[in-house]
Amino acid sequence: MCGLTSLRDARYAEQCGADYLGFILHRRSPRFVSPERFFEMRPALPPQKKVAVVVEPDEELLGEMLEAGFDFFQVHFRHTVEPALLRHWSTALRGERLWLAPKLPPGEDVPEAWFPLCAAVMLDTFSPDKFGGTGEVGDWAKFARHRVRYPTQQWILAGGLGPDNIGEAVRASGARFVDVNSGVEAAPGVKDLRKLERFTAELARARAALA
Numbered sequence: 001m002c003g004l005t006s007l008r009d010a011r012y013a014e015q016c017g018a019d020y021l022g023f024i025l026h027r028r029s030p031r032f033v034s035p036e037r038f039f040e041m042r043p044a045l046p047p048q049k050k051v052a053v054v055v056e057p058d059e060e061l062l063g064e065m066l067e068a069g070f071d072f073f074q075v076h077f078r079h080t081v082e083p084a085l086l087r088h089w090s091t092a093l094r095g096e097r098l099w100l101a102p103k104l105p106p107g108e109d110v111p112e113a114w115f116p117l118c119a120a121v122m123l124d125t126f127s128p129d130k131f132g133g134t135g136e137v138g139d140w141a142k143f144a145r146h147r148v149r150y151p152t153q154q155w156i157l158a159g160g161l162g163p164d165n166i167g168e169a170v171r172a173s174g175a176r177f178v179d180v181n182s183g184v185e186a187a188p189g190v191k192d193l194r195k196l197e198r199f200t201a202e203l204a205r206a207r208a209a210l211a
Ligand SMILES: O=C(O)c1ccccc1NCC(=O)[C@H](O)[C@H](O)COP(=O)(O)O
Pocket: 002, 003, 022, 024, 026, 029, 030, 031, 053, 054, 055, 076, 124, 131, 132, 133, 134, 135, 136, 158, 159, 160, 161, 179, 180, 181, 182, 183
């Protein structure tokens, strides 16, 4: 569950069965949480793994998020970034804790060369002007194609998911891991418990049908 900005919402996420708690360290996001604020909240946060969500981090941010004590790192980036930069993030953050979230235009596939660098690849909805949190539904068939072609790679489905479409999204994409953000909000950066509860109930139903 992504875009958590408060202890209250982190507890809602736990209550609803989230496996990972995502905090967005991107200053231009309406869900921005500073590494210092995360560090302050950390002792009171639920025990689930904590994920730092960042956009093309520089050296300063890499250092700050490593110090703040996150378990995983979700890095959003333009798919055209230099391969050397991807390798640098993978080394700095340790690949087994890195989730790559490329901004992939329609028609572009995930290059196999990225797989050894990361623990998972997130396929989020493409937007020309945003890196995430679009609220727009993505290409579930494209996700399914990647998952089937590369079954040993971990894949995360994101983009425009919410209580009303999560069942259909899981059935169409075959996703085992999903990321949700604006679809369970009352306002940007504020989660809505009723939507969260409906989301997790629908997700559980869809998962049971897949098993
Ligand atoms: O949500 C943001 O504001 C954001 C800004 C910059 C980079 C990433 C961002 N969100 C990342 C996420 O992991 C979202 O959960 C993902 O993009 C799905 O968002 P939504 O379509 O709102 O469910």
